[in-house]
Amino acid sequence: MVSRVIPVDRFDLVIFGATGDLANRKILPGLFRRFCAGQIPDGSRIIGAARSEMTPEEFRDQTAAAIAEFGGKHSGDEESLKGFLTLLDYVPIDARGEDGWDALKSKVRPEEINAFYFSVAPALFGDLAERLHKRGIAGKDARIVVEKPFGRDLASAKALNATLAAYFDETQIYRIDHYLGKETVQNLMAVRFANILFEPLWNSQFVDHVQITVAETVGVGGRGSYYDKSGAMRDMVQNHLMQLLCLIAMEPPYHFDPDAVRDEKLKVIRALQPVVPADMVRGQYQASKDAPGYVEDAENPDSKTESYIAMKCHIANWRWVNTPFYLRTGKRLRARTSEIAITFKEPPHLIFDEAEGEWRENVLVIRLQPNEGMNLKMMIKEPGPGGMRLVQVPLDMSFAEALGEEADITDAYERLIMDVIRGNQTLFMRGDEVEAAWAWTDPIIEGWEERGDKPQPYDSGSSGPDDALMLMHRDGRRWREIRE
Template sequence: MVSRVIPVASFDLVIFGGTGDLARRKILPGLFRRYCAGQMPPEARIIGAARADIDVTTYRDMIGEAIAEFGGSTSVDPEDLNAFLQTLSYVAIDARGETGWRELAKQMRRKVVRAFYFSVAPGLFGDLAERLNNHGLTDDDSRIVVEKPFGRDLESAHQLNQDLAAFFDEGQIYRIDHYLGKETVQNLMAVRFGNMLFEPLWNSQFVDHIQITVAETVGVGGRGEYYDKSGAMRDMVQNHLMQLLCLIAMEPPARFDPDAVRDEKLKVIRALEPVEPHHIVRGQYEADQDNPEEHPDYRTAVENPKSRTESFIAMKTHIANWRWAGTPFYLRTGKRMVARSSEISIVFKDTPHSIFGEEAGRHRNVLSIRLQPNEGIKLGVTIKEPGPGGMRLIDVPLDMTFADALGPDGAENVDAYERLIMDVIRGNQTLFMRGDEVEAAWAWTDPIIEGWTNRGDVPKPYASHSAGPDASAQLMRRDDRDWREVTP
């Protein structure tokens, strides 16, 4: 099965922060792969904009080295790379001053899609938006892309939305969350709304509970200063896990349309119940026993011996609507865990009556949606164990790992950033967060953070390369449930 690549319209893409880590690791290598795939028109233009006073030749050399390092497992064809680099130009620019803006205006073409990627700190978003407007660089069809964090609380998120709304309509603002660009996340909607098999069962009558786990093996690394001010709740739950929860729990939209989908996601966020303190577990990882100097404990890594910021959080919450009344949602994310794994598990209820007796044990159907690594979907079904000796039941997976099921051509390894940037050029906002979504998520998150701050809660230590604090397992066992095992 060969995937069909549809070219996008010609565009000028300006990457503010064009020499930064995200641009070099993700944005530009992703655009190079789209160029090689024939999706990026050869006449398209990419303009790097940053403070560094360098010329275009130096910039192209820098990006060429970045593509060679971060471009993926496939070899880089020198001719393709050289052709791609010719689409690049560079402008030294001052986001808060006037330097470089006239030069940028000269390089922009007319009658093409104009997109501006704000790969910079959120504190510069308003300045960039204002200068783009003042220098006449945008029109009604222009788009801006902004990276998280979208504020650190409701107040700052609201202010950020206002700063952008002063110069751009909501339909021009693309708040990017790379998790929503993953193939499996989009397949989640296809599985739910494209198969009669699942949708009738997708409710509290048949679903016992739902687990969402995003586990990382790495520590805070070089992000210590940022992370200690944010923690797992702000860095992961408020955005990534919240978006996954919305896609799992939302009602079927009337059509596959950006605002129709986001309307339903917003309803889920607004229906989330407050989380009780005893339904929250926070933790901090300890030093790696095998290599404590290279992989120290969390407080040492962030250089704050009194830090109360969580590197792990698990919680139980409910959605107060007819579809999900009484069905718990368990969320879990953490750093320095036993394996890198992002998975959503829909655990169905027991059969109403087992004809096989108690000795057959408990067997539940589980639909597992794996985002990383090895993206795919598995449905656990109960069958008779082969062989003589009576009716012994075992659980086996119906496995649809994409690389196995679709073959190497059908399961094209497209990075989330590649897909989302192409959606920006197309003008498709389905996989991007709307301003009211962001604010609603913070309105739910803020009281939780305020609660543990006021109580003076201290995160519980947990061993590196583990499943998190013991209290996390106890959170589930109190409900006679267990976390799904975190596996590579």
């Protein structure tokens, strides 16, 4: 199967923070891959803007080096690279001053689609929005893309929303969460809403529980000072895991339309019940013989910030009453993996004797990384003579294997940036959605801060704190093994 590539219309994309890590690792290599795929039309422009004083030619050289390292299978395509670099331009700019803005205005063509990517610290969002508006660079149809973190609590998120709303309409603001751009995440919606197979079972009558896991093997080294002010709750749960939970739990929207989808996600967030302390475990990774511990990475020996969190959540609506959602995420764990596992209940009456095999639950596993795909565990008869012996087997669909090597599994940033150019906000967070997520998150954080809770230590390379295991065991369940 060969994926179809639908070109976008011609555009001018300005990347603020174009010399930064995100731009060099993800944004520019992703745009290059879209160019190689034929999705970016001739005449489009990609304009870098940053504090660094450099010429357009120096910016092209820097971009070429980034593509050589992060461009993937197309990185050695010299002809395509040459063509892509002709689209690039650069303007040194002062986000909080006046330098560079006239030069930028002269390069942005108002008759084309205009998009502005804020790949900078959130503290600069307001300054950039104000100058784009007051200088007349961004028109009424322009789009701005803002990266997380979108606030660090409800108050700051509201203030940031208000700042952006002073210069741009909500329809122009694209709050990016790269998890929503993953192929498997979008396939989750297709599996639910394009097939009759699962949706009738997608409720508390048939689903025993849901597990959402995002595990990383790396620590916080290199960004320890930032992370120590954030922690796993703010950095991962409030946005990435919350979005995954919403897509699992949402009602079918009336149409695959940006506001219709986001309306249903918002209902899920507002239906989330408060999490009591007994249903939550926080952890902090310890030093190993090969790597420092969290407090060394954060350079704060008294840190009470969590690098791991596990919790049990409940959604107060008819569809999910009494079905727990278990969320966990952490640094320096056993393997790098992200997955959603929907575990179904056992049949109401088992007709097979124990001697014929141990019954095991049906589980639908959606793998986000690595090896994107889906896996459905089912009970079948073990092949061969000798009676009815049951065995659990996976019906496995790896996208790379099922769709063939020709299938173009795009990076999340590639897809989301192209959606910005198309003006499609379906996979981006709306302002009220962000605020609702913080309204649920804030009391949890305030609670452990008031109690003075300390994270529990856990070994690097493990599955997390022991109490996280007990969070499941006391309910008669167990976490899925963390493995690639």
